[in-house]
Each structure stands twice: as structure tokens, then as C-alpha cells.
Amino acid sequence: MQKKTILHFIHGLTRGGAETMLVRVIKELGAYRNIVVTLDPANHFKGELVCDEFICLEKPSLLSLPASVVQFRKLVKKYEASIVHSHLPLPNFIARLATPRHIPLVTTIHTSISQAVDYRKFYMRLLDRFTYNYRRSTIIAVSGVAMQDYFSVLKIKPHKALVIYTFVEETLFAQKEKHKNETLMLVSVGALRAGKNYGYLVDAFATLKDRPVELHIYGMGQQQQLLEQQLRDTGANVVLKGEIKDIPAVLPQYDGYVSASKFEGFSLSVLEAMAARLPLLLSNIPSFKEQCKDLALYFDLEHKESFVAGLEELVTNKSKAVERAEQAYVYMKQNYTLDLHVKKIKEVYTEALH
Numbered sequence: 001m002q003k004k005t006i007l008h009f010i011h012g013l014t015r016g017g018a019e020t021m022l023v024r025v026i027k028e029l030g031a032y033r034n035i036v037v038t039l040d041p042a043n044h045f046k047g048e049l050v051c052d053e054f055i056c057l058e059k060p061s062l063l064s065l066p067a068s069v070v071q072f073r074k075l076v077k078k079y080e081a082s083i084v085h086s087h088l089p090l091p092n093f094i095a096r097l098a099t100p101r102h103i104p105l106v107t108t109i110h111t112s113i114s115q116a117v118d119y120r121k122f123y124m125r126l127l128d129r130f131t132y133n134y135r136r137s138t139i140i141a142v143s144g145v146a147m148q149d150y151f152s153v154l155k156i157k158p159h160k161a162l163v164i165y166t167f168v169e170e171t172l173f174a175q176k177e178k179h180k181n182e183t184l185m186l187v188s189v190g191a192l193r194a195g196k197n198y199g200y201l202v203d204a205f206a207t208l209k210d211r212p213v214e215l216h217i218y219g220m221g222q223q224q225q226l227l228e229q230q231l232r233d234t235g236a237n238v239v240l241k242g243e244i245k246d247i248p249a250v251l252p253q254y255d256g257y258v259s260a261s262k263f264e265g266f267s268l269s270v271l272e273a274m275a276a277r278l279p280l281l282l283s284n285i286p287s288f289k290e291q292c293k294d295l296a297l298y299f300d301l302e303h304k305e306s307f308v309a310g311l312e313e314l315v316t317n318k319s320k321a322v323e324r325a326e327q328a329y330v331y332m333k334q335n336y337t338l339d340l341h342v343k344k345i346k347e348v349y350t351e352a353l354h
Contacts, residue, residue, distance in 0.1 A: 004082035012040030104352035115263030142266035168271035172248035192221030206234035251276035279321035295328035
């Protein structure tokens with residue numbers, strides 16, 4: 001029997017949470033013919049991307065929206081798509097305008113749009129609202145917070161909507177013997193952009209220069225030079241480590257995971273820290289609390305002393321921190337696995353096809 005074709009549509013393939021999730025899930029969809037379409041030629045995954053065909057439209061700008069709609073509609077017809085599954089704002093807009101109504105359309109929302117920089121622009125909210133009303137799709141959100149946020153901000157009513165949590169591959173995180181020096185080694189992972197709020201962490205660590213604690217940040221982004229200058233000015237014990245491919249090999253070497261994000265849809269990096277059994281020190285945003293429950297220490301972004309107090313708790317009560325980390329690991333295995341995620345995605349596809 002001929003395989004059904006899925007057109008997976010995303011902006012590009014840099015190493016973000018949405019992109020990583022898509023690349024990994026496609027490996028589990030061998031029962032389908034998987035065509036990956038992007039707008040931007042960037043592909044940081046190379047051989048990790050396993051699909052039947054990879055196509056780049058090379059139109060990453062919103063200004064190219066009309067031309068992209070025409071091109072994408074031709075691809076849907078050419079490949080006789082059975083399902084179109086889009087990710088991130090611009091591909092979502094294009095897919096809604098280009099996908100014929102008799103072909104099932106699935107749209108994944110990866111972040112809380114009330115906090116996203118792109119959605120501060122009125123025309124982004126307008127485009128999202130218009131395209132959703134023009135061509136309603138099955139909405140998948142990566143968290144309950146992201147789901148509620150999406151419909152309330154855009155003031156639209158759900159057609160078909162469900163939450164499917166992001167996942168982590170726990171088997172990749174082998175336990176390793178940690179370093180034996182006296183310095184508390186903390187880690188944070190994510191693109192160097194405003195929403196990740198690394199400036200907050202640098203300022204906080206600038207007050208801890210006389211303490212044996214150090215933070216390593218893995219990621220690249222537009223705030224690289226800004227953060228480098230901030231580090232020169234403050235002398236904070238923070239090291240920018242750049243982008244790394246094999247995070248599972250690195251995380252277990254650290255003593256704890258830190259994030260000061262202003263918002264998240266659902267954090268893959270925090271899931272990876274849970275898989276590596278790292279104690280968590282996180283900003284008290286709703287999505288982190290949905291993801292980690294009471295299995296993390298939380299701090300207030302309005303007060304840097306709140307972060308310092310959380311760090312003190314991590315240092316002075318190590319046994320409790322290790323216990324929470326083990327509980328978080330068990331919780332992750334029960335709720336955020338690849339098998340569970342793929343099972344629910346396949347259920348969405350099966351329902352859409354029937």
C-alpha cells in the first residue's frame with residue numbers, strides 16, 4: 001500500500017526546540033512519506049534529518065508571503081499531500097492560505113505568544129487571527145500555558161485543539177562522574193536572545209564574584225556581543241561556551257541547571273536537564289511551573305536577591321536538591337518521553353485522515 005504523504009513545514013532548521021523536536025519525530029514516522037519544507041536554507045542538522053525529500057523555498061521574509069503561498073500550494077499538489085503539518089508563525093500563515101480545504105492541516109504552537117517579540121507587532125496578531133479564521137486547523141500546543149495564551153491573545157475560538165508536550169530522549173543522558181573541584185558548576189542552554197534573559201544572570205553572578213560558583217551558557221544568537229561586553233564590564237563568573245551539538249554529553253558534568261527566561265512555550269533544555277538529573281533553579285514563569293511542578297526551585301525575575309537566595313538553598317541543602325532532581329527525572333520519564341509524544345502525534349494524523 002502506498003504511503004500517505006506528510007508535508008512538514010517549518011521556518012528553518014537551526015537548533016531550536018521546535019526544529020529539534022521536528023527532526024527527531026520524523027525519524028519515528030517511517031509509515032509515512034515525509035517531505036520537509038523550509039523557508040530559510042539554514043540547516044544545522046545535516047545528516048540527522050531523515051526524510052524522503054528536503055525542499056527550501058528560500059523566502060524567509062514576511063514580505064515574500066504571497067510568493068511563498070503560491071510555491072507552497074504547488075508543492076502540496078505536486079506531492080499529493082495527505083496532511084500538512086506546519087510549525088512557527090510564518091509557515092503557519094502560509095500553510096493556512098495555501099492548503100486546500102480537503103487536505104487536513106495541523107498547526108503547532110511552540111511558545112506563549114503574549115510574550116513573544118514577533119507578536120508585539122500588530123500585523124503578526126492580525127495575520128495569525130485572519131489566517132486561522134480563513135482556514136481553521138487542528139492546533140497542537142506544546143503546553144497548556146501556550147494553548148490558553150494563543151486563543152486568549154488572538155481572541156479566537158478553538159476549532160480542534162490539544163496539548164502534546166515536548167519530549168526528551170532520556171537514554172542519551174548517561175550518568176557521568178562529576179568534577180571534583182570546589183566550585184559549584186551551573187549550566188544554562190539556549191539561544192542568546194532577549195527572551196532568555198541572560199543579562200539578568202550575568203548581573204546576578206556579578207554579585208557573586210567572591211563565591212565559588214560559575215555559570216556556563218551554551219548557545220549562539222544576536223545578543224552575543226552585548227553579553228560579551230556585559231561580562232567584560234562586570235567580571236561575572238559566567239562563560240559563553242558557544243553552540244554545541246551533543247548537549248547530552250555535557251549536561252551530566254554540571255551540578256545544576258539555571259534559566260532566567262522571561263517566557264517559554266515548553267522548554268526542551270529544561271527537559272534535558274531533568275533527564276540529566278540536574279537540580280533546577282528556574283524563573284517563576286507559568287510554563288516552567290506547569291512543566292516542573294514543585295520539583296524545581298523558583299526565583300522572582302523582579303528581584304535578583306531572589307535568585308541569590310535560590311542559589312544559597314541549592315548550595316546549603318545539597319541532599320534535598322539531589323532528591324528533587326531524582327523526582328524530576330522520574331516525572332520526566334512518566335510524562336515527557338519520545339514514545340508518548342509520537343503516539344499522540346500519530347493519533348492526530350490518524351484522526352485527520354479519517
